[in-house]
Each structure stands twice: as structure tokens, then as C-alpha cells.
Amino acid sequence: MSESINEKPPAARTWSTRKFVLITALIATLGAIAGAALLINIFERKQEGRNPFYRVVDLTDETEDPEVWGKNFPLQYDGYKRTVDQIRTRYGGSEALPRSPTQADPRSVVAQSKLEEDPRLKAMWAGYAFSKDFREERGHAYMLDDQTFTERQQAAQQPGTCMQCHASVYVPYKKLGGGDLIKGFEAMNQMSYTEARKLVEHPVGCIDCHDPSNMQLRVTRPGFIEGMAALKASQGIANYDVNKMATRQEMRAFVCGQCHVEYYFKGPEKRLVYPWQKGLKIDDIMAYYDEVKQKDWTHADTGAPVLKAQHPEFEMWNQGIHARSGVACADCHMPYKRVGALKISDHHVRSPLLNINLACQTCHKWSEEELKARVETIQERTFKLRNVAMDALMDLINDIKAAKAAGKTDEQLAGAQDFQRLAQFYLDFVEAENSTGFHAPQEAARILGESIDFSRKGQKALR
Amino acid sequence: MNKRTIQSIVLGVMVGLAVGLGSYTFIYAKGYSYLLNDPASCANCHIMQEQYDGWEKSSHRSVATCNDCHTPPGFFAKYYSKASNGFWHSFGFTTGRFHEPIQIKPHNRDITEKACRKCHQEIVDAIENPHAMSEQNETSCLRCHRNVGHLH
Numbered sequence: 096m097s098e099s100i101n102e103k104p105p106a107a108r109t110w111s112t113r114k115f116v117l118i119t120a121l122i123a124t125l126g127a128i129a130g131a132a133l134l135i136n137i138f139e140r141k142q143e144g145r146n147p148f149y150r151v152v153d154l155t156d157e158t159e160d161p162e163v164w165g166k167n168f169p170l171q172y173d174g175y176k177r178t179v180d181q182i183r184t185r186y187g188g189s190e191a192l193p194r195s196p197t198q199a200d201p202r203s204v205v206a207q208s209k210l211e212e213d214p215r216l217k218a219m220w221a222g223y224a225f226s227k228d229f230r231e232e233r234g235h236a237y238m239l240d241d242q243t244f245t246e247r248q249q250a251a252q253q254p255g256t257c258m259q260c261h262a263s264v265y266v267p268y269k270k271l272g273g274g275d276l277i278k279g280f281e282a283m284n285q286m287s288y289t290e291a292r293k294l295v296e297h298p299v300g301c302i303d304c305h306d307p308s309n310m311q312l313r314v315t316r317p318g319f320i321e322g323m324a325a326l327k328a329s330q331g332i333a334n335y336d337v338n339k340m341a342t343r344q345e346m347r348a349f350v351c352g353q354c355h356v357e358y359y360f361k362g363p364e365k366r367l368v369y370p371w372q373k374g375l376k377i378d379d380i381m382a383y384y385d386e387v388k389q390k391d392w393t394h395a396d397t398g399a400p401v402l403k404a405q406h407p408e409f410e411m412w413n414q415g416i417h418a419r420s421g422v423a424c425a426d427c428h429m430p431y432k433r434v435g436a437l438k439i440s441d442h443h444v445r446s447p448l449l450n451i452n453l454a455c456q457t458c459h460k461w462s463e464e465e466l467k468a469r470v471e472t473i474q475e476r477t478f479k480l481r482n483v484a485m486d487a488l489m490d491l492i493n494d495i496k497a498a499k500a501a502g503k504t505d506e507q508l509a510g511a512q513d514f515q516r517l518a519q520f521y522l523d524f525v526e527a528e529n530s531t532g533f534h535a536p537q538e539a540a541r542i543l544g545e546s547i548d549f550s551r552k553g554q555k556a557l558r
Numbered sequence: 559m560n561k562r563t564i565q566s567i568v569l570g571v572m573v574g575l576a577v578g579l580g581s582y583t584f585i586y587a588k589g590y591s592y593l594l595n596d597p598a599s600c601a602n603c604h605i606m607q608e609q610y611d612g613w614e615k616s617s618h619r620s621v622a623t624c625n626d627c628h629t630p631p632g633f634f635a636k637y638y639s640k641a642s643n644g645f646w647h648s649f650g651f652t653t654g655r656f657h658e659p660i661q662i663k664p665h666n667r668d669i670t671e672k673a674c675r676k677c678h679q680e681i682v683d684a685i686e687n688p689h690a691m692s693e694q695n696e697t698s699c700l701r702c703h704r705n706v707g708h709l710h
Contacts, residue, residue, distance in 0.1 A: 116565045123572035130579040136652055137587045144604050433658060436604045457659050460704075 143436035154307035159266040164301040170434050174442035175301075178234035181206065184448045186474045186531040189231040200244040206231040215485050216526075218492055219519055222395025224250040225403060232406075232529065235444055238262075239298040248288065254365040255291030256284040260354035262295035265302050265315040270294075280317040284365045304350040312346035314338055316353035322369025323349070329373055347423035352409035355424075357524070359389055359402075375410045377524050377542055381517065390516075397495040398505055399512035404523035411528045415535030427454045470533055477525065477532025480543045484522045487550035491515055498557050514553030521546035592644055597624045603651050605660060612708030627673040627707055628666065639669065667700065670707075674699040 151166045158164065165172025181191040181204070189206035196203050209229050210216050220226040228246035242261040247253070258264050259280070271294065272279030283291050306313040314320055314337050327335035341349055357380060361368040370389075373379040390400035412418050417427070429440045430453040447454035448470060451463045459466055495511050505512075525532065525539045525546075532539035584590070591599035601610035613619055618627075629636045643666065650656035662670070675682050678699070686697045 112562075113565070116569050120569055120572045123569070123576040126576035127572070127579050130576060130583050133652070134579065134583040134586065137583065140603060140651070433605075438608070453659070 140436065156269075156302075156307055157266055158307055159263060159297060159300065159302060161263075161297060161300040164305075164307075168301075170437065170439055171301075171442045176236070177443040178445070179236040180443070180445070181233060182445075182449055184446050185471050186478060187231070187529060188446055188449075189233045199249075202240060202244055205241075206233050213485070215489055218396070218489060219485075219523070220403065223392045223401075223403060224253075235299050237298070239295070243292060253288040254284060254360060255286035255288055256360050256365045256367045257288055258283055258291045258295055259316055259318055259367050261298070263297040263300040263303050264295055267294045268317075276315070277317050281364070281366070284360075284367060299354075303353075312343070312350050314341075314346070314349055314353055318358060318367040318369050319349070319353040319356070322356070322371045325369075326371040326375065329371075344421060344423055347425040348409070348412070348418070351424040351428070355406055355408035355529070357405050357407040357410060359384070359391065361387075361389075375413050376538075377407075377410070377521060380410070381520060384520075394492075394512075394515065397492055397499065397512060397515060398508065399495070399515040399519075401516050402520045402523075404520055404527045406527050406529055407524055408529050408534060411524075411530065411538065412534040414538040417534070422458075430454045430457065473533050473536045474531040477536065477539050477543070480540055481522070481525055481531075484518075484525075484543045484546040484550070487547045488515070488518050488522055491518060491550040491553040494554050494557050508557075510556035511553045514549045514556060518546045518549035518553060521549060592640060595623055595625050600624045603647075605647075605651060605656075609660075609708045616706060616708050618707050621677075622707070626676070627670050630669050630672070631676065671698060671700055674703075 148167060152163055154164060154167065161172065161175060165175075181189045183190050191204045192207055194203060194205050207230060209231055210226070216229065217226045220229075224247035227250040230241070230245075233241060238261050242248075242257060258267075264283070265276070268276050268279030268283065270279065271282050283294070301307075303315050304312055314323075320337055323337045324335045327333075337349060356369055358367055358369050360366065370380045370383045373383050384402060389402065391403045392401060393399070394401045408424075412424065425440055427447040428444050429442060430447075430450065431438050432441045432453055433439075441450070441453065448467060451466050455466045456463070461469075491511070492515065495508060495515060498508060498511070521542050525542050528534065528539070588599065588602055591602065597610060597613060601607045613624070625636070629639045682697065682699070
């Protein structure tokens with residue numbers, strides 16, 4: 096090297112040295128810039144990992160408005176607000192249908208009518224308010240409006256009891272009960288819906304599931320607290336207090352089970368009761384209803400003392416493999432997600448089918464298409480079986496109607512009416528449940544199979 | 559001072575700045591920790607916090623660290639694997655372009671699959687199909703035991 100440099104004239108040598116210095120300096124500068132950029136990036140990432148939350152406002156046991164909570168927990172609040180989304184899945188979800196607002200019902204968007212999709216539902220619910228208006232359920236954001244403005248309100252006088260699950264009712268209950276939750280609950284149950292509606296303002300909010308002092312999950316619904324105590328008592332556990340004795344993972348299902356359950360209004364005081372005294376299975380629930388001789392209404396066409404199943408997601412999930420494996424509602428419907436360095440649960444509560452990546456793939460290492468296909472296979476089979484059960488029930492109802500028209504007395508029809516009560520409740524239990532069988536596929540199929548059998552036995556009883 | 563001295567000083571400052579900044583960044587980002595064996599360093603950038611938490615509760619926590627299952631045997635192969643994964647993980651994290659939840663790549667999965675046999679060769683020999691002709695019907699430990707190291 097040195098020889099070749101020496102051969103060059105002095106001017107060229109200076110130029111070459113200068114070039115070497117310049118290029119090295121340039122590389123060093125770029126290196127320093129890249130290093131500084133990386134340093135800042137690492138610094139920012141380290142900052143992300145700190146300070147999970149800033150206390151901007153003080154939250155108390157009276158802070159009802161979710162927007163106030165949202166100031167301390169903006170990420171969770173953002174998700175919560177997105178429950179306004181209306182997206183269809185193959186067998187569920189809701190479509191946003193435009194409607195012309197009226198004085199009585201100012202909603203400009205509603206979900207599709209299930210009664211129009213399947214008129215057999217009208218025959219099943221003949222004589223009950225559900226045969227007037229029943230739509231696909233929308234997100235949490237709509238729970239209060241959709242109940243306030245449903246035509247069922249005109250068809251029948253609804254009690255204040257409904258508020259337990261259609262509004263953020265914890266603070267109103269406490270106010271009404273002079274600080275006592277249960278007293279407030281009892282007082283509101285006995286009001287009319289319109290009266291009670293004036294006391295509530297928000298759909299389900301932060302305070303309904305979280306303790307404001309430490310954000311821990313908390314059950315606030317008297318119906319669930321009492322229902323759970325009754326269920327545990329039947330299993331030999333006395334004085335069960337869900338807020339003291341449940342594990343954190345249990346609470347991640349229990350807070351949802353506060354409302355996504357089967358229930359009835361007991362007695363003239365319209366107390367909200369979850370029928371779990373004998374157990375959570377449909378057979379236990381049916382046995383309880385038979386014991387207390389509960390009927391929701393008398394079927395208009397057949398005179399049968401029938402029941403309306405509500406949305407027994409909690410009960411059905413309890414019979415399935417996910418519950419058995421310790422997977423809670425929140426694991427799939429509010430899966431953990433990462434925002435910066437924070438791991439939060441997604442407060443945009445929705446169908447896992449709209450979020451397969453985080454909802455399913457955390458545990459199931461298959462492609463999104465494969466997982467979706469698996470779910471839809473279960474749902475398609477359940478839906479087909481549900482249709483068979485529905486046809487069987489229609490046949491029974493028509494036969495009882497015909498027998499009635501032919502002059503048979505109620506006494507002669509009692510056997511068939513009882514079977515209609517059973518067939519109808521079993522079918523409705525799967526129909527009203529919001530997973531089209533997915534929460535417990537075999538249990539859903541068994542229930543539908545029994546429903547078909549009850550319809551068959553009902554027809555036999557008419558012979 | 560002649561031109562040459564000034565040039566040398568400028569060059570020296572530039573290079574010094576780059577080296578200084580580089581070393582500071584290296585130390586600040588705990589770069590040295592990646593050369594060692596402490597599993598906590600795999601959660602330095604908090605993406606693998608869940609895997610780290612899971613490992614702490616796993617059946618293998620007292621017998622295997624991350625490196626035992628996620629790097630191949632042999633000094634060269636081990637550090638080559640660390641360097642390659644280190645680069646691509648840093649690249650992904652810095653640019654924010656990676657799949658969540660994170661997923662293992664086939665190459666790294668293969669390393670982990672082989673790692674099981676470092677300790678469990680005897681039992682694998684006993685159960686493995688001796689006539690396995692292709693990789694497809696080779697016994698996969700992870701297919702059934704993927705939760706032993708950490709859940710998810």
C-alpha cells in the first residue's frame with residue numbers, strides 16, 4: 096500500500112486522505128444519528144413500560160358516568176365506546192337497519208327483526224309481548240335505548256325490575272335504598288318501567304363491574320348475588336358471598352353472568368330471581384319452575400302455561416368445554432390486547448368471531464379461516480337442529496289448537512299442554528342463547544333433541 | 559495547526575461520538591444481557607413478558623432457561639441464532655411490524671423441537687417410529703407438550 100501511495104504525486108495524496116477523512120466522518124455522523132434515533136426509540140419503549148395509569152380524577156362509589164372513569168382509563172373507555180358497532184356474523188351479530196324516527200321511538204337505526212326472519216317465533220310466543228317485537232341483540236351501548244323503545248313496552252306493562260340489566264343501576268339502587276343496594280333493588284322492582292326509567296341514565300358502565308377504589312372486579316347485581324348463593328347452597332356451601340369468595344378468574348365470568356342468564360320475576364313484588372336453586376342445567380331450572388309453578392304467560396292458541404327462556408349464556412357456557420377448562424367469558428369476548436407496553440383487556444365487548452386472532456388464536460394455533468369454519472360448523476348444525484325442533488313444536492301447537500277447536504276440554508288437553516311447556520322452554524333455551532350452540536355444542540344438541548321428543552310426546556298425549 | 563491535524567481532530571470527534579453514543583445505547587438497552595443466560599433479558603422489551611411470566615410458573619422453570627430450548631447446541635450455532643433472532647426481533651420491535659400474539663417461525667420451532675431431545679433423547683428413542691422416512695412422520699414433542707415451557 097505505502098509503495099503505491101508514494102508513487103502518487105503529492106496533490107493526489109492529499110485528495111485521497113481528505114476523501115478518506117470525509118467518508119469516515121460521514122459514516123461516523125450517520126452512525127451517531129442512527130445511534131441517537133435508536134436510543135430515543137429504546138427510551139420511549141422503556142417509558143411505555145412504566146406508569147400504567149394516571150389519576151386524573153378521583154373515582155368514588157358514586158361515580159356513575161363512564162366518561163369520568165374514562166379520564167383515568169382512556170384505553171379501556173375507547174374500547175367500551177366501540178360497542179356501538181353493528182356487525183353481522185353468520186348466525187348472530189346485528190345489522191344496522193335505518194328506520195324513520197317517531198315521537199314514541201326516536202331511534203333512527205335498529206337491528207333486524209327476528210320475528211320477520213322466522214314467523215314460527217310468533218306462533219311460539221302467541222299471547223306474549225315477544226310476539227310483537229323481537230330483534231337481534233345489539234351491542235352494550237344500545238341496551239337501555241333498545242329496551243326503552245321496544246314495542247313490547249306498548250304490548251304489556253313492564254316492571255322496574257328490567258332495569259337491573261338494562262341500565263347502569265348500581266348507583267341508582269344505592270340512592271333509592273338509602274345506601275343499601277338490596278333495599279334499592281327491592282324498591283325499584285316494584286316501580287313501573289317508566290317510573291324506574293327516570294332514575295337511570297346510562298347503559299352498563301364501569302361501576303357495574305369494577306370497584307372504583309382498586310379496579311377489582313365486583314358483582315353489583317342483587318339477582319346474581321342471591322342466585323349464586325342459592326346455587327352454592329345446593330352444592331353444600333352455606334352463606335356464599337360471591338364478592339368475597341370467588342377467584343379472580345371466576346369473576347371474569349361472573350361479572351358477565353350478572354345479566355347473561357335465565358331469570359323470572361317472582362310474586363307480586365316482581366323480585367328478580369335466577370332459578371338456580373337446584374343447579375344450572377336446564378333440567379334443574381325446569382324442575383325449579385315446575386316446583387314453584389311459574390308460568391310467564393298462557394299460550395294464546397293452546398292455553399298452555401308456558402315459559403319464555405331469556406338469554407342463558409352463563410348457564411350454557413357452564414356446560415361447555417371452555418368453562419370446564421377455566422376459560423372465562425372475558426378471555427374470548429374481551430381478550431387481552433397490547434397497547435404500547437400495556438396489556439389490557441379489550442373493553443370492546445363483541446363476538447369472538449370478529450376478533451379471532453386475539454380471542455381464539457392465543458390458545459388455538461390454527462389459521463383464522465380454520466377456526467371460523469370450526470365455529471360455524473357447530474353453529475350450522477345447531478341451527479339446523481333448532482329448525483327441526485321448531486317444526487316439531489309448530490306441529491304440536493297446531494294439533495292442540497285443532498283438538499281444542501274440536502271441543503276437547505282443558506282437562507283433556509292438560510297432558511299435551513304440559514309437553515308444550517317443556518318442548519317450548521327447551522327449544523327457547525337454545526334459541527335465546529346468544530351463541531347458536533357454540534358455548535356448549537353437545538348440551539345444546541341434547542336440549543334440542545329433548546325438545547323434539549317433548550313435542551312428539553305431546554302429540555301422542557292427544558291421541 | 560495544520561490542515562491535517564484539524565481533519566484528524568474532526569474525524570476523532572465524529573468517530574468518538576458515534577462510538578460513545580453506540581456504547582451508551584448498548585449499555586442503556588442492556589445489550590450485554592443478551593450475551594448471557596438470564597431469562598429476564600428475553601422480556602427486556604416487554605413483548606415476551608407473558609412468555610416469561612408463563613415460564614416462571616411452568617414445569618420446566620427449574621431445569622431449563624429460554625436458551626436451553628430456544629437456541630441450538632454448539633457455541634457457534636448458539637450465538638449465530640442469538641444474533642439472527644436478536645436482529646430480527648429488534649427490527650420488528652423498533653418498526654412495530656410483527657404479528658400479535660407473537661408466533662414462532664418454523665426454523666425456531668425446529669430448534670425447540672430438537673431441544674426437547676437434548677434431555678429426553680432416551681424416551682424419544684423408545685417411542686419414536688424407527689421407520690420414519692420423512693420429516694412429516696417424525697414424532698413431534700411440541701404437538702402435545704407445547705405448554706411445558708410456558709403457556710402460549
